[in-house]
Amino acid sequence: MLRYAARRLLFSIPTLLVISFIVFALLDLAPNDPTAQLPLTIPPETRQAIRENLGLGQPFHVRYLRWLTQFMVHEPLNLAERMWGVEIGNSEERLRVRSWSTRAPVVDLIATRLPQTLTVVGVSYLVAVLLAVPVGVFSAYRQYSIFDHVGTFVTTVGFSVPTFFTGTVLIVVFSATLGWLPSIYDTTHQVTDFDSFVYQVRQMVMPVMVLGLYNAAQLSRFTRSAVLDNLNQEYVRTARAKGLTEPVVILVHVLRNSLIPVVTVIALGLPSTFAGAIITEQIFRINGVGQLLIGAIESADIPTVQTVTFIFAVLIVVFNLLADLLYGVLDPRIRYD
Amino acid sequence: MTDAVSVLGSQHRSLARDVWHQFWRHKGALGGAAVFILIAVAVLFGSMTHGVDPQYLDYKAKNQGMSLAHPMGTDNLGRDMFARVLAGGRLSLAVGVAAMALSLSLGSGVGVLAGFFQRLDGPLMRLTDLFLALPVLPLLLVSIMLFRDPLRSVLGPEVGLFVLIVAVIGITSWMQTARIVRGEVLAVKQREFVLAARSVGTRPHRIIVRHVLPNALSPITVSATLGIAQAIITESALSFLGLGFPSDFPTWGRLLYDGVPFLGLTPARVVWPGLAISLTVLSINYMGDGLRDAMDPRMRRR
Numbered sequence: 001m002l003r004y005a006a007r008r009l010l011f012s013i014p015t016l017l018v019i020s021f022i023v024f025a026l027l028d029l030a031p032n033d034p035t036a037q038l039p040l041t042i043p044p045e046t047r048q049a050i051r052e053n054l055g056l057g058q059p060f061h062v063r064y065l066r067w068l069t070q071f072m073v074h075e076p077l078n079l080a081e082r083m084w085g086v087e088i089g090n091s092e093e094r095l096r097v098r099s100w101s102t103r104a105p106v107v108d109l110i111a112t113r114l115p116q117t118l119t120v121v122g123v124s125y126l127v128a129v130l131l132a133v134p135v136g137v138f139s140a141y142r143q144y145s146i147f148d149h150v151g152t153f154v155t156t157v158g159f160s161v162p163t164f165f166t167g168t169v170l171i172v173v174f175s176a177t178l179g180w181l182p183s184i185y186d187t188t189h190q191v192t193d194f195d196s197f198v199y200q201v202r203q204m205v206m207p208v209m210v211l212g213l214y215n216a217a218q219l220s221r222f223t224r225s226a227v228l229d230n231l232n233q234e235y236v237r238t239a240r241a242k243g244l245t246e247p248v249v250i251l252v253h254v255l256r257n258s259l260i261p262v263v264t265v266i267a268l269g270l271p272s273t274f275a276g277a278i279i280t281e282q283i284f285r286i287n288g289v290g291q292l293l294i295g296a297i298e299s300a301d302i303p304t305v306q307t308v309t310f311i312f313a314v315l316i317v318v319f320n321l322l323a324d325l326l327y328g329v330l331d332p333r334i335r336y337d
Numbered sequence: 338m339t340d341a342v343s344v345l346g347s348q349h350r351s352l353a354r355d356v357w358h359q360f361w362r363h364k365g366a367l368g369g370a371a372v373f374i375l376i377a378v379a380v381l382f383g384s385m386t387h388g389v390d391p392q393y394l395d396y397k398a399k400n401q402g403m404s405l406a407h408p409m410g411t412d413n414l415g416r417d418m419f420a421r422v423l424a425g426g427r428l429s430l431a432v433g434v435a436a437m438a439l440s441l442s443l444g445s446g447v448g449v450l451a452g453f454f455q456r457l458d459g460p461l462m463r464l465t466d467l468f469l470a471l472p473v474l475p476l477l478l479v480s481i482m483l484f485r486d487p488l489r490s491v492l493g494p495e496v497g498l499f500v501l502i503v504a505v506i507g508i509t510s511w512m513q514t515a516r517i518v519r520g521e522v523l524a525v526k527q528r529e530f531v532l533a534a535r536s537v538g539t540r541p542h543r544i545i546v547r548h549v550l551p552n553a554l555s556p557i558t559v560s561a562t563l564g565i566a567q568a569i570i571t572e573s574a575l576s577f578l579g580l581g582f583p584s585d586f587p588t589w590g591r592l593l594y595d596g597v598p599f600l601g602l603t604p605a606r607v608v609w610p611g612l613a614i615s616l617t618v619l620s621i622n623y624m625g626d627g628l629r630d631a632m633d634p635r636m637r638r639r
Contacts, residue, residue: 015470022471029483156626160619162570164577164590165611168597172604275474279574293475294578297482305479312472320470 136223158217366627439507448518
């Protein structure tokens with residue numbers, strides 16, 4: 001198991017390197033000029049100096065390797081310094097990936113945006129799991145009942161209707177018509193007392209519901225089929241035959257076995273939920289990581305786009321790895337040789 | 338079930354006929370197919386009976402609600418929303434079908450090559466894994482930002498954008514098909530008829546086209562159906578983020594995006610295109626479910 005984990009970890013390094021190269025190379029093709037927005041009165045030699053100052057004068061491989069070391073070596077070192085309060089080498093000299101439009105280090109920009117995204121994505125994913133597993137289990141247990149038919153229909157609708165439509169419809173109903181909930185997520189809002197907590201809950205209801213229900217629909221379909229696969233197994237008959245009560249059979253025996261694939265799907269789905277949050281953030285104007293990416297794309301801020309895109313790729317690779325390992329931990333029948 | 342089998346048994350049984358029978362029994366699939374055909378017919382031929390130019394500006398009739406002349410109201414420039422939804426649907430469906438065709442041919446190609454030729458299996462599957470690890474939505478946004486203007490200047494605004502969006506969606510969505518097809522090809526390759534074909538000296542490409550592909554047709558059909566829905570959703574998401582088609586020739590996603598600033602005034606501008614996307618995707622998903630059940634031999638033989 002440990003050897004398998006180490007091997008998988010080693011294999012994910014070349015994958016990440018190739019992806020980082022693809023992301024960097026694709027964006028490097030961009031036919032844009034970061035000095036194009038500057039006033040025309042700036043003389044060409046100053047313009048050239050600005051460009052070189054942004055690191056554009058060098059050949060491709062130098063820029064790629066520099067970006068890679070800045071992101072893969074320097075930033076983790078900075079993070080370690082901040083976490084443990086120790087000085088590793090000369091941290092003032094260390095170069096960082098800087099945004100073209102704000103000139104601030106990209107990682108700092110991401111750090112200011114991350115809490116908002118994490119709150120919304122985390123809570124909505126939690127809601128999705130808490131909703132999907134009971135619904136899936138119950139639909140499977142009472143297969144072909146009214147609950148199952150309604151549940152299957154609702155989940156099919158749930159993952160067919162795109163989030164940008166459910167989001168705008170919710171805004172029409174609850175913000176524009178009824179005026180119950182704010183349509184814009186205020187990220188400067190701080191929770192200090194009960195009233196501000198209530199406001200925080202109110203502004204989170206719609207984004208969390210939109211993202212949560214979409215994920216819940218997919219997860220509950222998956223849970224349902226996983227439970228159905230297990231219900232016809234012989235160990236279920238044995239459990240019933242030896243006189244165990246139905247709740248014990250379902251909640252202890254069946255659920256534990258059915259959750260093995262469900263847990264991996266939950267882990268696999270998390271990165272795509274992060275990427276999907278780009279749309280939710282756009283609907284409710286949450287200034288999270290997704291908005292940072294959209295804004296950077298619109299203003300052709302290449303270093304920010306490269307870094308954020310690459311972080312999404314890292315998330316995918318890490319959670320794939322996690323899902324693989326979890327599967328082995330949860331299911332002792334899986335052997336890694 | 339038994340009498341259905343005995344009735345079928347008296348006739349000539351073919352795969353298509355069995356699948357058709359199973360599909361016909363699946364109420365959801367049938368409903369889905371009916372709704373999808375209705376939407377497709379409305380989108381393709383609706384403009385003939387409605388007869389309003391989607392680009393015609395009528396300032397005096399701007400921001401109107403539903404009426405007989407404008408069944409879905411008008412937008413802030415007085416353009417008829419019904420005509421725009423019909424025109425947008427044509428583009429949305431065209432993008433969906435074209436992107437599906439591209440992703441299907443890429444996926445089947447990779448899947449067949451990886452499954453049939455052992456030497457290619459490793460590299461091609463690593464390539465598939467790599468593509469699966471790419472963050473699709475950010476990369477789609479980035480590649481549209483990068484190639485929008487160059488392609489538009491070469492191929493013209495409409496065709497250039499269409500080609501670009503179809504290409505990026507197709508290139509980032511073939512991986513599931515490739516995996517499924519590879520699995521199917523690996524199973525079919527072991528069967529006796531392939532051995533027989535090989536023993537009489539049939540060339541590999543003949544074996545693939547005549548023997549392997551027809552037998553891998555069921556999973557390909559299912560992923561084709563679901564691929565259209567996925568492509569329509571992806572395109573509308575891009576348009577919703579403002580990086581899809583422009584509002585001169587909008588898709589459903591773009592119409593929705595354009596309607597958002599006027600939410601309080603004319604919510605119908607958001608609701609109709611959104612309903613159109615949702616209904617189309619829902620009907621396709623139901624059709625896909627039905628097809629999957631119908632083509633699953635374990636289900637069919639019951």
